[in-house]
Amino acid sequence: xxxxxxxSDSGGGDDSAVxxxxxxxxxxxxxxxxxxxxxxxxxxxxxxxxxxxxxxxSKSFAExxxxxxxxxxxxxxxxxxxxSAKRAWNVYGNIDLLRPYFDVEPKEVQSRxxxxxxxxRPTDTRQEVPKExxxxxxxxxxxxxxxxxxxxxxxxxxxxxxLIGSAFAVCFMYWLGSSGLVWFVAYVCEVRIAILQILSMxxxxxxxxxxxxxxxxxxxxxxxxxxxxxxxAIIGGLSTLKMAxxxxxxxxxxxxxxxxxGTIAVLHMFFLLYLHFAYNTFVxxxxxxxxxxxxxxxxxVNLNIEVPSNDVQAAT
Amino acid sequence: MVIIxxxxxxxxxxxxxxxxxxxxxAAVTVLAVTMAVLNPLKSADHTIMQDTDLAGPLVFCMAFxxxxxxxxxxxxxxxxxxxxxxxxxxxxxxxxxxxSGVSAGIIVSVLGYCLLPMVFLSFSAVxxxxxxxxxxxxxxxxxxxxxxxxxxxxxxxxxxxxxxxLVAYPCTLVYGVFALLTVF
Numbered sequence: 001x002x003x004x005x006x007x008s009d010s011g012g013g014d015d016s017a018v019x020x021x022x023x024x025x026x027x028x029x030x031x032x033x034x035x036x037x038x039x040x041x042x043x044x045x046x047x048x049x050x051x052x053x054x055x056x057x058s059k060s061f062a063e064x065x066x067x068x069x070x071x072x073x074x075x076x077x078x079x080x081x082x083x084s085a086k087r088a089w090n091v092y093g094n095i096d097l098l099r100p101y102f103d104v105e106p107k108e109v110q111s112r113x114x115x116x117x118x119x120x121r122p123t124d125t126r127q128e129v130p131k132e133x134x135x136x137x138x139x140x141x142x143x144x145x146x147x148x149x150x151x152x153x154x155x156x157x158x159x160x161x162x163l164i165g166s167a168f169a170v171c172f173m174y175w176l177g178s179s180g181l182v183w184f185v186a187y188v189c190e191v192r193i194a195i196l197q198i199l200s201m202x203x204x205x206x207x208x209x210x211x212x213x214x215x216x217x218x219x220x221x222x223x224x225x226x227x228x229x230x231x232x233a234i235i236g237g238l239s240t241l242k243m244a245x246x247x248x249x250x251x252x253x254x255x256x257x258x259x260x261x262g263t264i265a266v267l268h269m270f271f272l273l274y275l276h277f278a279y280n281t282f283v284x285x286x287x288x289x290x291x292x293x294x295x296x297x298x299x300x301v302n303l304n305i306e307v308p309s310n311d312v313q314a315a316t
Numbered sequence: 317m318v319i320i321x322x323x324x325x326x327x328x329x330x331x332x333x334x335x336x337x338x339x340x341x342a343a344v345t346v347l348a349v350t351m352a353v354l355n356p357l358k359s360a361d362h363t364i365m366q367d368t369d370l371a372g373p374l375v376f377c378m379a380f381x382x383x384x385x386x387x388x389x390x391x392x393x394x395x396x397x398x399x400x401x402x403x404x405x406x407x408x409x410x411x412x413x414x415x416s417g418v419s420a421g422i423i424v425s426v427l428g429y430c431l432l433p434m435v436f437l438s439f440s441a442v443x444x445x446x447x448x449x450x451x452x453x454x455x456x457x458x459x460x461x462x463x464x465x466x467x468x469x470x471x472x473x474x475x476x477x478x479x480x481x482l483v484a485y486p487c488t489l490v491y492g493v494f495a496l497l498t499v500f
Contacts, residue, residue: 095408095411095412096412098412099412102409102412102413103413104482105478105479106478106479106481106482109482134413134482137409138485138486138489141405141486141489142489145489145492145493148493148496149496152496152499152500153500162394162397164398164493
């Protein structure tokens with residue numbers, strides 16, 4: 001016969017896991033639970049709330065359980081969120097993704113800078129556009145430095161912010177913003193070009209802007225802007241034609257070609273005009289000052305001379 | 317010229333003391349890097365930047381700000397801001413270009429040490445105007461001196477000998493902005 005001695009034990013033995021419900025008093029389970037699970041302050045939450053009623057004891061037990069479950073769920077959600085954020089950062093914030101686009105030799109950068117001003121006749125063969133970001137980044141940073149020099153020379157003042165902050169914002173917003181706009185237009189017109197190629201193409205095209213700004217600042221010609229307009233047309237035009245040739249070799253349809261190249265031309269040429277006239281006021285002011293010194297302004301002279309009367313002449 | 321040499325010696329001594337002059341290794345490091353910066357045409361040892369310290373760069377930055385103060389320009393905030401942005405840009409660029417990666421300490425240390433010629437330029441700005449032909453020549457020479465020194469230290473530490481020109485150009489831009497701070 002099986003040993004039933006365990007059955008005869010009264011419920012409530014400290015080490016026994018078997019409970020005889022006939023022996024258990026009402027509320028004893030909750031009391032035992034609270035005794036075993038006191039909080040850090042040495043008092044039980046449930047015991048403070050509970051009176052002699054067993055129903056109130058079970059309610060406190062339920063609230064306690066709810067609180068603990070809530071804490072555990074909050075902790076689990078926090079850990080899951082942190083892990084997701086870390087995973088997303090490793091995927092999208094990892095700058096190693098850009099590493100292949102900075103693998104370039106000095107001679108390659110030099111040739112690409114030079115060829116950005118040499119347009120090629122568009123043919124059915126696609127013109128090559130490198131997927132590179134070192135050269136365009138350096139060109140944009142050079143443009144920022146030249147703009148800063150121009151602003152310092154022109155004593156340009158910024159009300160809120162700094163000159164270098166303004167230069168950074170203008171140049172990077174143009175490069176990224178115009179590349180995004182051209183990419184959208186290219187997508188609509190079915191141009192076979194990638195966003196990185198557009199960034200590279202627009203970035204290298206700013207080399208012409210750097211040349212024009214540098215020469216315009218060093219050789220400012222007073223009130224006459226003809227020298228700047230000449231550089232704007234020649235150098236700005238060459239870099240625009242280069243980009244137009246690239247786009248036309250990758251687009252089918254005359255209307256699509258016209259639309260995309262027109263967009264690029266407007267953005268490129270007007271940005272150079274903006275850079276010159278917005279931050280080059282020194283040229284205008286010094287020319288006005290020089291003009292006044294060389295050709296003084298005419299002064300009005302009153303020619304109504306009063307002739308002394310005869311009485312005065314008689315007296316003398 | 318004698319005054320400038322004396323000032324350089326004082327700066328190096330202060331930097332050495334700040335680095336813990338009692339420790340021979342730190343003093344040797346500061347002196348070695350400073351001499352490497354002062355002689356840009358001499359090749360640098362690739363182990364020279366293994367022990368990076370920020371005491372020397374800090375002293376040179378304070379000296380730069382102090383020399384600008386002599387010209388009536390209070391630009392400590394600009395030095396800090398431009399230095400921070402420049403270090404961040406160089407950190408991103410060199411991590412993208414080098415195979416082994418580079419720590420921020422090396423970037424700050426190299427760019428800070430190579431600011432020494434700019435300190436000379438700002439002291440000379442107290443004595444003469446930098447907006448004339450002589451000033452332009454001095455500025456160009458100083459910027460090239462700083463960038464060649466910095467690129468030499470970077471390529472020796474990161475084994476990027478074939479790309480020294482690519483490393484030197486962004487350094488030129490950073491020190492060019494510091495030069496604008498000195499001139500205007």
